[in-house]
Amino acid sequence: MSMIEHTRTEVAEQEAPAMTMAGAINRALADAMEADGSVLVMGEDVGKLGGVFRVTDGLAARFGEHRCFDTPLAESGIVGTAIGMAMNGLRPVVEMQFDAFAYPAFEQIVSHAAKMANRTRGAIRLPMVIRIPFGGGIGGVEHHCDSSEAYYAHTPGLTVVCPATPQDAYSLLRAAIEHPDPVIFLEPKKLYWSKAPVDVTAPAAIGHARVARPGADVTLIAYGSSVGVALDAAEVGESEGRSVQVVDVRTLTPCDDETLFTAVRSTGRAVVIAEAQGFASVASELAARIGEHCFEHLEAPVRRVTGFDIPYPSPKLEHFHLPDVDRVLDAIDTLNWEDR
Amino acid sequence: MDAPDALRTDLLPREHPVRLIDEHGHLTEDDRYAAPPTERLLEAYGALVRGRRINEQANALVRQGRLAVYPSSHGQEACEVAAALVLRDDDWLFPTYRDSVAVITRGVDPEEAFVLLRGDWHAGFDPRAHRIAPHATPLATQLLHAVGVAYAAKMRGEDTVVLAMCGDGATSEGDFHEALNFAAVFHVPVVFLVQNNEFAISVPLSRQTAAPSLAHKAIGYGMPGQRVDGNDVAALLAVLGDAVENAREGGGPALIEAHTYRMQAHTNADDDTRYRDREEVRAWEERDPLRRMRAHLLAEGALDDATEAAFAEEAERTATAMRDAMNREVHPDPEDLFRFVHAERTPQLDAQWAQLRDELAREEAGA
Numbered sequence: 001m002s003m004i005e006h007t008r009t010e011v012a013e014q015e016a017p018a019m020t021m022a023g024a025i026n027r028a029l030a031d032a033m034e035a036d037g038s039v040l041v042m043g044e045d046v047g048k049l050g051g052v053f054r055v056t057d058g059l060a061a062r063f064g065e066h067r068c069f070d071t072p073l074a075e076s077g078i079v080g081t082a083i084g085m086a087m088n089g090l091r092p093v094v095e096m097q098f099d100a101f102a103y104p105a106f107e108q109i110v111s112h113a114a115k116m117a118n119r120t121r122g123a124i125r126l127p128m129v130i131r132i133p134f135g136g137g138i139g140g141v142e143h144h145c146d147s148s149e150a151y152y153a154h155t156p157g158l159t160v161v162c163p164a165t166p167q168d169a170y171s172l173l174r175a176a177i178e179h180p181d182p183v184i185f186l187e188p189k190k191l192y193w194s195k196a197p198v199d200v201t202a203p204a205a206i207g208h209a210r211v212a213r214p215g216a217d218v219t220l221i222a223y224g225s226s227v228g229v230a231l232d233a234a235e236v237g238e239s240e241g242r243s244v245q246v247v248d249v250r251t252l253t254p255c256d257d258e259t260l261f262t263a264v265r266s267t268g269r270a271v272v273i274a275e276a277q278g279f280a281s282v283a284s285e286l287a288a289r290i291g292e293h294c295f296e297h298l299e300a301p302v303r304r305v306t307g308f309d310i311p312y313p314s315p316k317l318e319h320f321h322l323p324d325v326d327r328v329l330d331a332i333d334t335l336n337w338e339d340r
Numbered sequence: 341m342d343a344p345d346a347l348r349t350d351l352l353p354r355e356h357p358v359r360l361i362d363e364h365g366h367l368t369e370d371d372r373y374a375a376p377p378t379e380r381l382l383e384a385y386g387a388l389v390r391g392r393r394i395n396e397q398a399n400a401l402v403r404q405g406r407l408a409v410y411p412s413s414h415g416q417e418a419c420e421v422a423a424a425l426v427l428r429d430d431d432w433l434f435p436t437y438r439d440s441v442a443v444i445t446r447g448v449d450p451e452e453a454f455v456l457l458r459g460d461w462h463a464g465f466d467p468r469a470h471r472i473a474p475h476a477t478p479l480a481t482q483l484l485h486a487v488g489v490a491y492a493a494k495m496r497g498e499d500t501v502v503l504a505m506c507g508d509g510a511t512s513e514g515d516f517h518e519a520l521n522f523a524a525v526f527h528v529p530v531v532f533l534v535q536n537n538e539f540a541i542s543v544p545l546s547r548q549t550a551a552p553s554l555a556h557k558a559i560g561y562g563m564p565g566q567r568v569d570g571n572d573v574a575a576l577l578a579v580l581g582d583a584v585e586n587a588r589e590g591g592g593p594a595l596i597e598a599h600t601y602r603m604q605a606h607t608n609a610d611d612d613t614r615y616r617d618r619e620e621v622r623a624w625e626e627r628d629p630l631r632r633m634r635a636h637l638l639a640e641g642a643l644d645d646a647t648e649a650a651f652a653e654e655a656e657r658t659a660t661a662m663r664d665a666m667n668r669e670v671h672p673d674p675e676d677l678f679r680f681v682h683a684e685r686t687p688q689l690d691a692q693w694a695q696l697r698d699e700l701a702r703e704e705a706g707a
Contacts, residue, residue: 077518084488254686
């Protein structure tokens with residue numbers, strides 16, 4: 001090894017390399033497949049093409065076509081077959097090509113994947129991951145931008161995870177693949193090409209929220225692509241004299257109530273931010289939980305900043321629909337600041 | 341347009357269902373399928389007698405309020421018995437809600453097999469121990485699970501075969517199509533057994549499909565389809581056994597349509613006089629699977645009084661075990677509501693169990 005290469009290796013060990021979220025997910029899949037021969041990847045176009053977002057790039061060539069392969073174009077078939085594989089010793093990771101294309105698999109997910117352990121008194125657990133690129137903000141055409149998390153979060157038996165950083169995308173996907181029960185892994189499409197250092201040795205556990213930014217006056221609660229909106233709003237809020245805390249939820253179910261409640265109690269104000277339409281949503285559930293458990297600490301009602309209750313709009317109109325910094329700041333402004 | 345590489349007419353079913361023993365018990369010659377040996381037929385007949393008794397006993401238990409519901413396989417026992425008997429212990433069976441007789445014939449204790457139909461919330465038996473999936477209540481969804489189980493076995497180099505059952509109504513579901521297509525594309529060892537009993541609750545087969553037969557659908561997936569007389573246990577053993585062994589040797593999946601008839605209403609909650617006439621039902625009594633096998637075995641001199649008595653006694657023992665089990669009061673543990681939803685109970689479910697436990701404690705203190 002030459003001196004230059006040696007130096008490079010040392011540098012690489014010291015600083016975690018920057019990866020895109022798509023790259024981090026690809027690395028997590030590869031590392032999991034390397035570590036465990038029962039892990040396999042299947043879906044539409046995940047083989048030779050490497051997925052429409054290139055998330056499975058190179059896996060078929062590296063691990064063989066029996067461990068990373070294209071299926072017929074049928075989502076119920078993909079999830080149903082994965083259930084059988086998980087019943088019989090494999091750990092399938094399936095890709096739904098887009099959020100709204102996962103709906104044909106809905107019955108297999110809610111009636112079978114979610115219930116098998118309960119129906120068999122724990123005799124059959126299904127260690128499987130359903131990866132779903134989700135959400136908007138990418139100028140996508142119709143049926144390509146849904147925020148479908150509430151359907152899954154509402155279903156007992158499912159664990160629903162949503163990373164906001166390449167690091168969490170890597171670590172949480174590794175944890176999801178090792179999880180004994182089905183995990184819905186929601187990948188914010190808008191963040192696929194966001195880049196940040198990823199330490200592949202950093203452990204992560206499902207079920208833990210993260211304080212993404214400290215602050216004393218108000219807590220912004222977000223997940224997925226809304227975490228970036230919350231952080232930007234916090235920055236602006238700070239410049240206007242308000243100390244804004246940001247919590248990244250990371251695991252939608254089971255929800256990390258403790259971290260959320262501790263954060264909100266410390267500031268006394270909360271805004272929940274999500275792209276999804278607000279009615280009967282994950283944001284609504286979080287707001288309700290905070291209201292029930294933190295009422296004595298609250299200076300103002302919990303506010304929600306969500307998408308409108310409309311079908312996901314066209315690319316030219318989506319910016320009106322998506323929560324943005326101004327809308328978050330407006331919500332913060334309503335939180336009863338008169339005494340201060 | 342180019343012609344396909346080959347017309348593959350070998351994938352088409354025969355014009356008439358395969359039949360080895362006719363309604364009068366007479367053996368008919370077949371150029372492809374040989375009748376199973378007499379000892380095998382005797383074993384199957386014993387299982388048929390037991391299966392019929394299970395159906396009768398289950399119906400009685402519903403009337404007495406000891407079972408919540410029973411979708412009877414009365415008249416279809418030959419399919420039930422054959423599905424169980426053609427498999428090895430290390431194979432897998434995927435039954436529907438109407439296949440309790442197959443589940444018990446494969447070795448599940450009757451007490452465990454009827455837990456679900458008693459109205460409980462779980463399958464009642466350990467699917468992994470018996471290699472039998474929990475009875476499927478939604479239609480055709482389990483066929484995809486069967487494909488996945490077969491894929492995993494094939495990937496590990498095991499020679500396991502999966503037999504997946506469904507009814508004629510289920511062939512209209514999207515998952516039926518997806519399962520057959522996936523099985524054929526992946527070339528996995530799954531034998532799909534469709535019991536065509538002519539009705540999906542009240543809706544006749546003519547409202548499910550305009551295909552020449554259900555077995556004809558197989559060629560659309562590139563797998564062989566075969567039709568078999570679903571009331572002839574000898575033919576079922578031969579045709580299913582052939583498909584199972586072919587799959588085991590790497591020949592891929594097959595679709596078998598067994599033509600039979602649902603002699604009773606869909607379940608005890610159904611009234612079949614509203615949609616079919618008695619003449620039709622009576623005509624099928626002549627084709628009863630037990631009667632024809634008994635006639636055959638008697639004619640062969642293979643069935644004596646002592647054996648018949650032994651079969652009846654065995655069937656009665658099963659019926660007694662069912663009565664004893666279902667008449668026993670069950671006291672489910674309320675904590676079971678929360679125990680199995682996740683491998684590790686979530687903080688939210690912990691809190692909800694604490695709430696229920698507190699309610700129960702207060703109720704007990706107040707009583």
